[in-house]
Amino acid sequence: VNSMMFSAFRSLCPMYSGINAEYMGHKDLKAENIMLLTTYDPRTSPHAVVIDLGLAEMFDAATATSPEHANRKGLNRRSTQDDLDGAAYREVQSKRVGGTPTTMAPEVWQAYMAGGGFGMKCDVYSLGVVLFQLLTGNIPFMASSLDPREWLGLISQGVPFSRMVNCSTDSKDLMQVLMAPVQRRPTAREALKHPWFANYAVQQTATFTEQQLAALQHFHQLNEFQKAVLVQAASQVKSIDMPRINAIFKRYDKDNSGRLEIPELVGALMQLGCPLATAERAARAIDMDKNGSIEYTEFVTACMSMYDENLEQHLRGIFQRIDRDSTGILSHGEIRSLLTQGPLAEIGSTLSGHEIENIIAGMDRGRTGQVTFEAFAMYCNPTGCRAAASIRR
Secondary structure, X not given: OXXXXXXXXXXXXXXXXXXXXXOEEXXXXXXXXXXXXXXXXXXXXXXXXXXXXXXXXXXXXXXXXXXXXXXXXXXXXXXXXXXXXXXXXXXXXXOOOOOOHHHOOHHHHHHHHXXXXXXXXXXXXXXXXXXXXXXXXXXXXXXXOOOHHHHHHHHHOOOOXXXXXXXXXXXXXXXXXXXXXXXXXXXXXXXXXXXXHXXXXXXXXXXXXXXXXXXXXXXXXXXXXXXXXXXXXXXXXXXXXXXXXXXXXXXXXXXXXXOEEHHHHHHHHHHOOOXXXXXXXXXXXXXXXXXXXXOHHHHHHHHHOOOOOOHHHHHHHHHHHHOOOOOOEEEHHHHHHHHHXXXXXXXXXXXXXXXXXXXXXXXXXXXXXXXXXXXXXXXXXOOHHHHHHHHHO
16 A cells, blocks of 8 residues: 555656646645546556646746846756746746645645745645545644634644654655645655655566557657647547556656757667667757757657557547548648637648648648548658657567
């Protein structure tokens, strides 16, 4: 049970770090909103997911991400990701109070009582409450009313360590860190560096299959449209595959940052036999948002890109969403709409009219004015057959 609990909580922190990277706050993290993707099997590591985004909010990150902001804060393009994350955590704020009383951070209660704002670290506090519940079977604080002053009074007394019987020193320290006042509370990424994670980590044996390794090496050959479609497909990857991919990610995330730095992935690929130039080219291609590190979604996209056995099914689902008149054929107009008004509009906004026409021409090689599913899938999977053939040879 302890191993299962650790593995489940360990999988939450990188996930939440990834959410914060998009400046999203859940605002209602609690045990009831955390589920396991599959029935627990003691031979595998459980993979936890967060549900119920009813109170989630995209925090305003405009000032936190601009170069002007970085310069004002003494940061620059060479600043570490932790520096940049810390600045973002300080800057983005919300005034929309919400949550469950037992897991609400003190700054949220203060905003409820006296106005003002709170930041994304409110969810880090809630993760601390969840960990306390996992370790003890109880929540740390329970007031008799919804009076903010009563809740704040209980929270100000600190973590009730007397109820953490038989808990390790590291777990108690992590609890105190996660539930510290917001000024001293770490970001989700910083929390992953706590000794509790390192001291209880289980050595992972998962590694890339030959197909996944080939997919990683060929990923740089895809254009931005093809990558964006595969991101959509990766979001539908089978839940049964997630624990395996998650284990690979954790194995190569040497510093427990919740993301792979470029040198980490380059080193991993070289250990598996990739030449340095090939490994560096692959790692840069997988870093789709060009922020210098590889988030979990980017990693999943690259791993499953050409070889997930249900990729055709995922691509068909995307095709059907684009095919608004359900004819089984895409018109050039539907593809243009996808790139200018649909879910890929952000990609389309960076493309010239000539580039968009080249994408359409790449799908409609027969110049019929129409694109079948087979042509769409072949365009989105241009290297799959070639890479698979090279493996067979």
